[in-house]
Amino acid sequence: MRNNHKARNLARGAGTLLVTVFGIALTWLGTASKVDGVLKNAATFLANLFGTDLGGLLFLSALGVGLGELLRVWAGDPKFYQFAEPLLDSLRRYAFAANYLAQDPEHHHRATLFRYRRFKWWVWPWRKWCNPWGAGRGPFSGWLEPVARSGHATKKTRILFLAPDDADHAEGIAGHIWRCKRELSAIVLPNMNSPPTDAQIAEYAEQSWVDVSLIKRYLSKQSSLPGSMAGFPIFKSGQIWGVVVLDSRRQDAIKSPEENFVAIKITQTLMERTVAVHS
């Protein structure tokens, strides 16, 4: 999840600096190359200092501007996270049973925002040994990537769900909601606390629309799996933008859709506004 605030801030700062410095240089060099005289001589001297000619220096400046812009795009709009994360925190307070919220650690009951991305240039860990994106898939297959999560912990995750054009193969609760564009009431999943049998693992995988290998990978890392999950879609101007998934270690912590109606409605409305302005 891109939730490393320091790295993003650093990238945004570096990107802005590059765009500013090289943007000014590009403008100056562009003007100097057209005007004979002191300006051109100075630009040529500078180019020779870098071991290139005026054209080469222009190209390098343009490259600097491009790199700076890429860094800023990667860093994203900081206001998106400033609005999205408190919204998820508020949703979390209302969507789960209050008694469990009071007694359990914060990360046992979470709200995660997944964003649909058409292109994902790199996937780690690889889904198949010969293909990072999995058998028959590529960077343009369509993916659901977590971009924000409630709470302060469990934010370093590399989970990625397939959301392809052949929507029958969409993965996970997130993929299922993305495919249906509808709200999903709480799914009660098998208890995986004690060492589960193969049948239990298969049932868990089937109930949560994921591959058995993913469940086994989580179990091998001794990661805890949710006991129940639910979710709803997020739209932008009528088109599906992403999905919010609620997950809980307990099987009965997520409130019913009727109880959560207002909280989900407010979240959908405000999140749509947030993504429309800052995404």
Next chain:
Amino acid sequence: MKTEWIGVDPRGLRTQALECDPGPRRTTTRELPSPYDVPEGLKVTIDEDTHSVEIQFIYAGESEPLVTAVSDREVQIQIGRHSRRIHYLRLDGERIPGSRPIGDPLKALIEAIDKLIETTVYSSPDARACANYVIARAAVQENAHKAISSATARSSYGHRSSAV
């Protein structure tokens, strides 16, 4: 021209759409329309001079571009281009030469929505859109009938014979 804002019960409306799902369903999960697809209210505008009725569905969230889904001599339905939610229902009450008289505007609107549901289910199945249309139908039938009936009773609608 008379305009009336009508509140609806979104939770109650949503339960009406739970049966509208052409696809397979697991017994352990329940997919239902999200609050995004349930109108918060209706704005009913009645022009007693032209005998026109317009119903606008009020949704939470941002606006979206609209397209015309149904456009015949009497009724026009506009839906969201991407979401396919019903946004506008328009009934043109002015008689067109050769057409049948419109006896009951509410019935004409409900029939238009039914036609849209049928078209959606059979030509381009979309459970989400279908559920929204069922919700819209229930909203119009349960909430808008009073506004339409009281307005049309004062107009010449009441003097026309029902053709259906």
